[in-house]
Each structure stands twice: as structure tokens, then as C-alpha cells.
Amino acid sequence: MQASTGETLSAPGTAAPPLPSRKLAVWLFLGSEIVFFSALIFTFIVLRLSAPLPPEEGAWPTPLEIQGSAALEVDVASLDPEYVKGIHLHTADLAADPHDEEAYIVTPEDFSDEVAAGTTLIVPRVLNIPLTALNTFLLILSSVAVVLALDAVQKRNQKGLVRWLAITFVLGVVFLGIQAYEYTILIREGLWFASIPHWLEEAGRTDLFGTTFYAMTGFHGAHVLVGVIMLGIVLVKAIKGYYTAEDHMGVELFGLYWHFVDLVWIILFTVVYLI
């Protein structure tokens, strides 16, 4: 029998316990978020797979160009000149700044001479994998903290609830800070919507790389920002003792959103940074 408030939903004629309407609403919202992010990620994958291969104009940056020679531990000096036709290299002394615009670009024709001279070639990275891996770790840690906060309130541990929510808040803010820092570096290097670093542009790479990068990570970052704001509200309410073991739906609903944001980042980090 439905209560007069009509707050719960149950399939007529069944004995199944009714679903809390607020929780059902959040799950439906998360379903729409799955549609949203899946479209973004799928579009990125399609664009990347349908781009021509280097050295054709409009090619997607190669993994070496995205992650840099240091990340992939490639002995660039041992490259077969055939590979050079596809990979654009930027020479620099080891001590010099590989982003120095005065460093000269090696062409396929003179590549062999440079290798023969024993010069170590450095392929500058675009994306900072170690820093983003740290960010991924922080987000995973924040997910652990949120679920421990929920566990705490279920066990009537108010101090634990506040502690874990506060830890989550700090981790979320640090995540956003690191991402903002990463953005400043990338923008300084020339990566932006419809814009890529000059050394990739000169190699004829597509600027869709920049557009898709910011579209995906930017929307995710916006979701994290909204999550941090919501977390601030939940944290204040937790401090005021609003949540109890009997009634802590707000904590759980926030947790669902936060875990979903973490889940999306797990996929994004793999697709955008590692592959």
C-alpha cells in the first residue's frame, strides 16, 4: 500500500520492497551521464581510428609524440629512418629545454646524419602521464574515503563520517588543482581547442587532438567541481549532525555521484592518456 506522501515507488502487485525515489532518481541521472560520457569517448575513439596515419596530413599524434620518448623509454637514436617518415622529431641537447622553439627540427633526410653523430634525440611529451597518474590515484583514494564515510555513518560513527568526508573534500580540491595546473602547462605549450603544440602542427597532425582532449577532460573536471561543491554542502551538514544511522541518504546519494565521477575518470585516463 502506498503511503500518502507518495515518496516511494513500487511495482503494483509485487512483493518486492519499494525503491527509494531519491535513489532511483540519482541512478536515472547517472544513466543519462553514461549516455553523455559514452558519446564523448566513443566519438574520440572514432575520430582517432578514422584519422589517416602519419605522415599524411591530419594524422593523429603518435603515442610517442603524445607521451614523449622519456615515458616510453624509446632509444630514439636507434630509430630506423623509415619510422621517421611517420614520427616528427624535435632535436635538443639533453640539458636544453626540449620545448625551446629555437631547437631545430630534424627532417627525415638529415635524420641519419644526426644519429650517426651520436646526438640523443628527445621527443617532447604533450601529456604528463606521471602527474595524471598521481591524479588518478588521488581520485581512487577519494572514492575509498567516501565509501568509508558511508560505512562510518551506518555504524553511528559521526566523527568518522566527518573525517572521511573532509579527506574526500581535500582530495577533490587537490585533483582539481592538479588538473588546472596541467591545463596551464598544456595551454602554454599550445594545446587548446583546435590548437596543438607547434611541433605537432608542423608535422601536420590534426588539431582534433586538442579539441577532444579538452572536451573530455574538461567536462569531467566540471563534474568533479560540481561534486566538490556538493561535498562541501554534505560535509557542513555532517558536521552539524544532520546525518544519522537511520537517515543518511544524502551521504549515499553523494557517494553514488562521486564514485561515478571516479569511474568515468578510470575510463578516460586509459583512453586519453595511456592508449
Added chain:
Amino acid sequence: MSDQEQTQAPPQAHDEAHEEHHGASRGLYLAIGVFLTVVTVFEVFAPRLLSNGLELRPQPALISVLMAFAFVKAGLVAAFYMHLRYDSRSYTNIMIMATVVIVYFLWLLTFVGSGVNFNAGF
């Protein structure tokens, strides 16, 4: 429902409370967190292990391993941290339906009709 029962906690709070007291243990939450971290570390080094870094496009082996790990991690977060493992099956069905819907429409856009021209394959 009797008047006496109606003066008690509202049905919503009762149903929410009825749903709440289940889930994994703290130890399992922490173990999953450790697993997620370890797998992430492996994923960061996977490109060095599974490729020579000279490919013009990521290779199938690397993509397969990384995506498999990504979905395992996502599945653990959904199942245990989001409590899908312990909650009503309806929530899982919502996620599945949303995924099926979007994958279907994206497949239509990509492969049906003029579709998308995929250049050089792996």
C-alpha cells in the same frame, strides 16, 4: 496502514533505512582500493611493456589489456563502492539499459549507412 503506523517514521525514511544496512566490509573496501591502485600503476607502465613506442598507432594488444583493466576497475567501483552488488537489481538494469541505448545509437551512427571511413587498420 493503521493510524498508529502512519504516525511513525515516513515510509521513505523507512524504506531508505531498510535498504541501507548492507554492503561490503571496511576491509573489502580497502582491499579494492589497493587493487585499483596497483592496477593503475601497472597500466602506467603497460605501454613500455607492451609496445616498443614506435608504432604510429596504439596496437591491439596494448588497447585490449588496458581497456580490459579499465573495465574491471570500473566494474569493481560500480559493484562494491556504488553498492550495485548489494542493492536492488533495478539500479543495475538502469545502467545496462543506458549503456545498451547509447552503444546502439553510436553503432548506428558509425557503421550504418554512410558510416565512418576507418583508415588504415591495425
